Amino acid sequence: MKILIKVNDNPLEWEKNMTIDTILKKMKYSFKMLVVKVNGELVKKSEFGNFIIPEEADVKVIHLISGG
Amino acid sequence: MNKYQNPYNPEKIKQAHKLLTEFKYELKPLEKGYANRTLHVHVGNNTIKSKPVTQEMKDVFTGGKGFDLKLLWDAVNKNTKWDSPENEIVIAAGAMGGITQYPGTGKSIVCGISPITEAPVDSNVGGYFGPYLKFSGWDAIEIQGIADKEVIVYIDGDNGIIQIFEAPEEAIDSHLIAEQMCDIFASNEQEKKNITTVSAGTASEHSFYGCLNFSFYDRRRKVARLKQAGRGGLGTLFRKKKIKALVCKFSKLNVNNNNVADLEAIKRISAEYHRELFENDDSQCDMRHVGTAHLVEIMDDYDLLPTHNYKFGKHEKTGKISSPVWREMFTQGIPDGCWYGCTMQCAKCVDGYTLRTGPYKGDIVSIDGPEYETAAAFGANMGIFDPHFIVEANFYCDTYGIDTISFGTAMAFVMECYENGILNKERTGGHELNFGCGEEAMEMLHQMAKGEDFGKTIGLGIHRLKKLFVKEFGADPQFLQDIGMECKGMEYSEYVTKESLAMQGGYGLALKGPQHDEAWLIFMDMVNNQIPTFADKAEALHYFPMFRTWFGLQGLCKLPWNDVEPPDNAETDEPAKVPKHVQNYVDIFNAVTGKNIDKKELILQSERVYNFQRIFNFRMGFGTREYDQIPYRSAGPVTIEEYLSREDRYDNQLRDKWNWDPTGKSVEERHQKTREFREDAYQKLCDAVYTRRGWDNNGVPTIEKIKSLGIDFPEVIEILENYFQGK
Known part of the structure; x- marks a missing residue:
């Protein structure tokens, strides 16, 4: 059975050893000014490549405003 | 003489000036960011006067755009149209304007009743004019009236003199007149940085979305660079008033022209900010290398890049106009701030560009930009994924005094009309205006500058074009309303909003x-x-x-x-x-x-x-x-x-x-x-x-x-x- 996580309230299939960088790639989130929280806990940018996403995690990838 | 193929002679230009009026005023230090007076110039009857700024005006309207709107409100009435003599161009800096410690403090805000929306419009712009105006002793300038002949308004902030004079010989296109003003009002190369010019261009006269160019002299490039108050047709209004240029000279720039209450606090806050910027910009938006053009590929990634008149949000050719291309074309390693002290340095510039079309074909120029909006409008929205087209069209829009956003969005609308059979070659004067037709789009811009043919028609703006296409060509008004990306008469800027x-x-x-x-x-x-x-x-x-x-x-x-x-x-x-x-x-x-x-x-x-x-x-x-x-x-x-x-x-x-x-x-x-x-x-x-x-x-x-x-x-x-x- 597929295990899902939520990314900005959208379902995404969970994978073993999935990191935040994996999520950013899958979601095509190329913008750099991001704030990421996993289950409410802030994850620092330096940890995006090694923070392992738990099953059924609630991930918030907050894009800050730019442009204009 | 100068670098252009058709050189001008500053002495000859100057000799043709005829002084119409002169006004002398007392030079006084600013008080905590305010000059406490505004300047009223009437080019119709050649009068100049000073108005006090009351404490109530500061308390209620604060400054900048607030002052602009208050002065404009008092100048017009409910029946005033954009081309009525009482309509004004009002320009102000603001209380914090011109401090050189913190980045991004050199903006001018321009207001007037807009030719394109027929309502009050505001547009902000870099360059040196706003700060120099304030340091010359004025929180804002109102320009009212319509001149009989072509004029220049000159503010000598060093000596407290304001003049209006006839100016028959100056160019109208901005890249020329901005340099001519430096040649005429600076005594030598070193002084050119003390000259700033507001100007429009030849196409401003023939469209409703003319822009204003605010100059700053780039000492390293030895060129007068141009920043645009693009939105709302204020360049059109400027040319309606028969003004060729508004010039300010100010030579006494120091670290505290604003005479602030607590300079040390500003220095402390600013030092921390500059450190943040230097440490983080490269890994964030990279403004110092590509400016706002860093957004092109990001908008494409998120399906937000307006493509083919906002039909779509991405395109397979976006890589041809994305930030690596601009990084390569922009000159790197030269300070690029449009006001002193701005370490963000996002006013990027293409140097040594040889123009390929138009009246200045063959001239080698420096071109400010393109910024994101221009790259998106000319590249994706018009479907012309050619950086050279974008740069050249950017140059001509600026010097002709045309808002790149309105031009790009209006052209995209015209192209969709063409592809839907509302327009055809017979109706466009023989031009195929499909998406992607760069040469034809460029020709429309040159026609607009000459006030001729279908290029002039495009200068009406989408709001008026919709009515014209229904009346003249029997187009479906609902379809045009649906695809014409304007609201209140103004063309949309460059983001796809369907999903937000x-x-x-x-x-x-x-x-x-x-x-x-x-x-x-x-x-x-x-x-x-x-x-x-x-x-x-x-x-x-x-x-x-x-x-x-x-x-x-x-x-x-x-x-x-x-x-x-x-x-x-x-x-x-x-x-x-x-x-x-x-x-x-x-x-x-x-x-x-x-x-x-x-x-x-x-x-x-x-x-x-x-x-x-x-x-x-x-x-x-x-x-x-x-x-x-x-x-x-x-x-x-x-x-x-x-x-x-x-x-x-x-x-x-x-x-x-x-x-x-x-x-x-x-x-x-x-x-x-x-x-x-x-x-x-x-x-x-x-x-x-x-x-x-x-x-x-x-x-x-x-x-x-x-x-x-x-x-x-x-x-x-x-x-x-x-x-x-x-x-």
Whole structure:
């Protein structure tokens, strides 16, 4: 059975050893000014490549405003 | 003589000047960011006078755009049209304008009754004019009247002299006249940095969306560079007044021309900011190397890059116009700030470019930009994925005095009309104006400058073109309304808003028209899902427009606020607001003025001016719900082709968001149902925003709201009482 996580309230299939960088790639989130929280806990940018996403995690990838 | 193939002779130009009037004034130090007087120049009857700035004016209108609007309100009446002699161009810096310690403090804000919207418009711009004007002793300048002959207005801030003189020999195109003014008013090369010029161009005279160019002399490149007050047709108004240039000379720049209350506090805050910027910009927006053009590929990635008149949000050729291309074309390693002290350095420049077309073909020029909006408009929206076309069109728009956003969006509209058979070669004077036709698009621009043929017609702007195409060519008015990306008469700037209801409001509910400087909410709304309810969106459409209005009151650039962020920003309660930088602004405002405002008072300062501008719109016959309505392409897919390009997304929304099962339904039915839901949602958004802003359900500020803001002047109250009594 597929295990899902939520990314900005959208379902995404969970994978073993999935990191935040994996999520950013899958979601095509190329913008750099991001704030990421996993289950409410802030994850620092330096940890995006090694923070392992738990099953059924609630991930918030907050894009800050730019442009204009 | 100079570097151009058709050189000009500054001495000959100068000898042709005929002085019409001269006004002398006392030079005085500023007081905590204010000159405490404004300058009124009437080019119709050649009078010049000084007006005092009262404490009430500072308390209520703060400065910058606030002063502009107050002065403009007093100058015009409800029957004033854009080309009426009493209409004005008003330019101001703002209390914080010109401080050289913090980045992004050199903005001028320009207001007038717009040729394109016929309502009050504001446009902000870099370059040296605003700060030099203030340091010369003036918080704002009003230019009223229409001159008989071509004139130049000259402010000598070194000696306290203002002159109006006839100027028959100067060029009209901006890249030339900006350099001519340096040659004429500077005694030597070293002095050219003390000269700043406001000018328009030959196409400004033949279109409704002419822009103003504000110059600053780049000592390293030895060229007068140009920044644009692009939106709203103020260049058209400038040329209507027969003004060739507005020039200011100021040679006494120092670290504290503003005579601030607490210089050390400003230095302390600024040093910390500069450190943040140097440490973080390369890994964030990379403004110092590519400027706002870094957004091209990001917008494409998120399906937000307007492509083929906003039909789509991405294109397979976007790589040809994305930031690596611009990084290569922009000269790197030369300071690029458009005002002193700005370490963001985002005013990028293409140097040594040999022009390939038009009257200046063969000349080698430096070209400011392109910025994101221009690259997106000319590249993706017109479907011309050619960086050389973009750079050349950018040059000609600037020197001809044309707003790149309005031109790009209007051309994209024309191209879609062409592809739908509304236009054809017979109607365009023999030109094939399909998406992607760069040579033809360039020719339209040159025609516009000459005031000839179909290029001149495109200069009418989308609002007028829609009526023309219905009348002359029998086009379907509903289709044109749906695809014509204008609101209030102004062309949209370059973001696809179909999937962000909040940003639809960000454009539609913006006071002057669909420019993103009030609010840019697409990420918060569409990507982050942070503002899911109408109330959430309305709150964002209250806070951000009010906060961002404040930049215009102060003479500030928005970019240093949130295009670089502190390393610990993520740990704050509201990272989208960049709280540390907001506090910087509060603290610097207090350090300049000696006041003691907080973040709430900052918003209140904006709210006063924002509501005043809304009532000003109403006074001029606009400013109600009717004028906040948007073209359907801003809200959803106009054509079946567009629907099918995002079919899964739209079908899922029908099912999940609106509980309407699309299974077995034809694409036409699904397309129509999507439209019904989306149009209804926009009306509900208007309701929510009006309520949050303290306006009635027609979008008019209530008398109670106006009184609470302290802008209940008799004239304002009279207007509102007449309206509410008539309901």
